[in-house]
Amino acid sequence: MIYYLPKFWYAGSKKWGIPSDLPFIEGKLQRLNMANQKVASEQYEDIYKHFHNCGEWRKARELANQMLNDIANDYGITLKDYEQMTAANDDDSENTQFRVDLMIEKAKKAQKLAKPRIHFKELKRA
Secondary structure, eight states: OOOOOOSOOOOOBTTTTBOOSHHHHHHHHTTSOHHHHHHHHHHHHHHHHHHHHTTOHHHHHHHHHHHHHHHHHHHSOOHHHHHHHHHHHHHHHHHHHHHHHHHHHHHHHHHHHHSOOOOOSSOOOO
């Protein structure tokens, strides 16, 4: 799960057919825990902005992505472990979503029943 994303990254170029860096960034950040995601996102942002503002756009992408890749390899879980973990959780996603929907419906029903009601049977008109 991704908790932190950098605010700035290369968004791609339709003119030259260059894809965005966002899928790469998300893939690397998913392998990190929340604290490391925050640090990596901030560092990525700082490196990218520094070189981008200097007019060195290629270097901005290269160094920021290289730094993120190094952090993911050093502090994140391995790609093989991540793939096994996601494969193990795929089976439960439908069942989990069904249980969540069921609990939401029960909560809605309980809220409707808990509302105060006015009974007009005892009241008579004058």
